[in-house]
Amino acid sequence: MSNAVQVTNLSKQFNTVSVLRDLSFTIPAGKMSAIVGRSGSGKSTLLSLLSGLDSPSSGSVSIDGVELAGLSESELAKVRRDRIGIVFQGFHLIPSLDALANVLLPVAFEEKTKQAGHIDLAKRLLEEVELGHRLNHRPAQLSGGEQQRVAIARSLIHRPRVLLADEPTGNLDESTGKTVLSLLRKISQEYGTTLVVVTHDTEIAQQAEQRLHLSNGEISDETN
Amino acid sequence: MSRLHYLKQELYYRFGRSTVTLVSVSLVVFMAVTLTAISNASSDALRLPLENVGADIVVQLSGDIPKKLEGLVFPHPTAQLPADAVERIRNLPGVIRTTGAVFLWDLSPNKFQSLLGVDSKGTSGIPGLNSQLISGKPLDPKVLPVEALVDGDFASKNKLKAGYQIELQGKSYRISGTVDTPKSGNIMRADIYLPLAEAQLLASNAPWIIDLYPFTKTDVNLLFLEVDQRHLGTVTSSVEKMLGEKAIVSSEISIQEELEDLMFLSDQMSVIFTAVVALLALALLARSTATAISERSRDLAVLQAVGWTRPQIISQLSLETAILSGVGGLLGLLFSWLGIALIGDVELAMELSWEISPSPHFLPETDFDRTRMLVAPIQMPMLTSALAWFLAVLTAVSTAVLAGFKMVRPYPWRWLAEE
Numbered sequence: 001m002s003n004a005v006q007v008t009n010l011s012k013q014f015n016t017v018s019v020l021r022d023l024s025f026t027i028p029a030g031k032m033s034a035i036v037g038r039s040g041s042g043k044s045t046l047l048s049l050l051s052g053l054d055s056p057s058s059g060s061v062s063i064d065g066v067e068l069a070g071l072s073e074s075e076l077a078k079v080r081r082d083r084i085g086i087v088f089q090g091f092h093l094i095p096s097l098d099a100l101a102n103v104l105l106p107v108a109f110e111e112k113t114k115q116a117g118h119i120d121l122a123k124r125l126l127e128e129v130e131l132g133h134r135l136n137h138r139p140a141q142l143s144g145g146e147q148q149r150v151a152i153a154r155s156l157i158h159r160p161r162v163l164l165a166d167e168p169t170g171n172l173d174e175s176t177g178k179t180v181l182s183l184l185r186k187i188s189q190e191y192g193t194t195l196v197v198v199t200h201d202t203e204i205a206q207q208a209e210q211r212l213h214l215s216n217g218e219i220s221d222e223t224n
Numbered sequence: 225m226s227r228l229h230y231l232k233q234e235l236y237y238r239f240g241r242s243t244v245t246l247v248s249v250s251l252v253v254f255m256a257v258t259l260t261a262i263s264n265a266s267s268d269a270l271r272l273p274l275e276n277v278g279a280d281i282v283v284q285l286s287g288d289i290p291k292k293l294e295g296l297v298f299p300h301p302t303a304q305l306p307a308d309a310v311e312r313i314r315n316l317p318g319v320i321r322t323t324g325a326v327f328l329w330d331l332s333p334n335k336f337q338s339l340l341g342v343d344s345k346g347t348s349g350i351p352g353l354n355s356q357l358i359s360g361k362p363l364d365p366k367v368l369p370v371e372a373l374v375d376g377d378f379a380s381k382n383k384l385k386a387g388y389q390i391e392l393q394g395k396s397y398r399i400s401g402t403v404d405t406p407k408s409g410n411i412m413r414a415d416i417y418l419p420l421a422e423a424q425l426l427a428s429n430a431p432w433i434i435d436l437y438p439f440t441k442t443d444v445n446l447l448f449l450e451v452d453q454r455h456l457g458t459v460t461s462s463v464e465k466m467l468g469e470k471a472i473v474s475s476e477i478s479i480q481e482e483l484e485d486l487m488f489l490s491d492q493m494s495v496i497f498t499a500v501v502a503l504l505a506l507a508l509l510a511r512s513t514a515t516a517i518s519e520r521s522r523d524l525a526v527l528q529a530v531g532w533t534r535p536q537i538i539s540q541l542s543l544e545t546a547i548l549s550g551v552g553g554l555l556g557l558l559f560s561w562l563g564i565a566l567i568g569d570v571e572l573a574m575e576l577s578w579e580i581s582p583s584p585h586f587l588p589e590t591d592f593d594r595t596r597m598l599v600a601p602i603q604m605p606m607l608t609s610a611l612a613w614f615l616a617v618l619t620a621v622s623t624a625v626l627a628g629f630k631m632v633r634p635y636p637w638r639w640l641a642e643e
Binding site: 044048051053054055073074076077078080081082086088090092093094095096097098101105106108109115138154158 | 226227229230233234236237238522523526527528529530531532533534535536634635636637638640641
């Protein structure tokens with residue numbers, strides 16, 4: 001089985017504080033992996049490096065066979081646009097846009113000829129996250145769980161190979177969190193996407209095929 | 225979803241912020257256009273006295289008071305212009321054309337009338353007079369016996385019309401026609417107009433003129449200059465230098481100096497004032513644009529996270545700002561147009577200097593009010609309008625680009641991480 005993510009000797013320092021220390025691991029393609037750890041263990045920092053939204057102090061990250069180190073800003077953006085979907089704990093939807101437009105945001109610059117297909121896919125994704133009736137609602141008109149479901153649909157519009165989710169249920173109540181997570185799993189399986197979830201919730205971690213325990217910036221345990 | 229859809233939604237959603245930018249741009253354009261329009265109208269008003277004269281510069285020489293104020297005299301204290309000085313003035317660099325004239329007062333016991341003899345050349349000469357004929361025939365210097373044109377107001381006050389006779393120094397002249405002098409815009413105003421040669425002949429035979437000056441049939445006491453505007457200052461100072469202390473050189477500059485205290489805005493002051501106001505307004509605009517973009521730092525990071533490149537984000541911000549500032553600029557132009565229409569005119573009260581006033585102010589029986597209201601319409605300055613609009617849009621878009629470069633960082637995680 002090929003690896004969707006390959007991390008080699010990855011370290012990150014903020015001034016003199018070492019947040020991640022010499023991490024090396026791989027995440028197999030098409031599976032769900034959980035990066036588990038307490039608050040401050042470096043989970044979110046690791047996710048920022050995997051998504052290319054931050055730069056490592058040393059080491060390398062390879063996503064779907066593409067080495068991120070040395071890529072220009074535009075090349076990194078292209079990797080995110082083509083291969084990575086991201087779901088944030090705080091949803092991060094654009095407040096001025098309705099649900100449908102938010103989902104279409106990653107493909108706004110694509111050719112006009114592809115737009116019709118994207119709109120169909122966006123509607124289908126919103127149907128799948130049970131928001132088919134909320135296409136024209138703005139984030140402020142949606143509940144937290146609904147906003148996170150829009151964010152999930154947005155992260156899949158360009159059919160990414162790797163979906164990175166940073167505490168996707170962190171801002172939701174338990175029941176909504178469960179619904180969102182099962183949706184994440186279901187849709188990523190359906191689209192053959194590798195799902196990497198950063199969480200401190202052991203219950204969520206239990207659902208993953210691979211678990212990486214992060215403690216003090218190091219992987220203390222890896223369970224497959 | 226197209227970029228334009230996003231743009232429209234942003235502008236609508238952030239209505240307050242969009243309004244601030246709109247108002248800022250409108251203010252920049254309104255200030256620049258309105259102040260320039262008022263300043264231009266003030267300058268136009270200052271040119272009005274000389275427009276009626278029809279010359280850029282009027283040259284006279286201060287003279288002496290005749291021993292007796294009787295018959296034909298030079299307006300006090302005009303003197304004869306030396307022939308060699310006239311020739312040298314004609315040859316000054318920047319002088320396009322000159323028109324000689326003889327200006328006289330006819331002082332009789334029971335009446336006063338002013339007389340101007342002008343030649344048939346130049347914009348200040350007979351062609352200018354003939355262009356505003358009210359009745360009768362144009363003045364033709366070749367017609368014999370010599371005829372006279374009379375001012376329309378003077379004619380109606382004295383019940384004169386074309387074909388009537390008028391007497392000057394015992395000589396009778398047929399009135400060829402009446403003329404609307406103020407409208408002619410080409411001549412210093414007088415009651416009676418004669419061909420230059422006839423006026424020179426009359427002056428050279430007037431006892432109280434030849435008592436003071438060796439005036440011959442070829443001399444003049446008034447010279448109208450048409451000057452290349454770039455040389456207005458240098459020609460004025462050259463003439464003053466040439467004629468010495470007694471020179472009376474009337475030009476836009478001299479009138480401007482005279483009006484300095486009265487002027488609402490001098491040219492320099494208005495330029496400085498307009499520039500300062502425009503700069504402050506531009507600074508306000510730049511600040512509001514930069515603030516609007518910095519408020520969106522998290523949104524910009526989201527766009528990066530979903531795969532937008534920095535140039536794509538900056539082009540989106542620039543497009544938004546360009547449309548907003550373009551519309552704001554047009555609103556500013558509309559408000560300026562409304563403001564200008566509302567104000568209408570610039571009015572400046574000015575006492576005409578006697579040298580360009582047609583009547584002898586020193587005569588006790590003369591009730592001529594030399595105070596003149598200079599009224600110039602305020603007009604929309606088209607070039608300034610276009611420049612102000614362009615500058616406002618350029619400032620807003622440049623600020624958007626700079627703010628975009630500052631806000632869209634290569635690694636935007638810090639804007640996205642949960643606190």
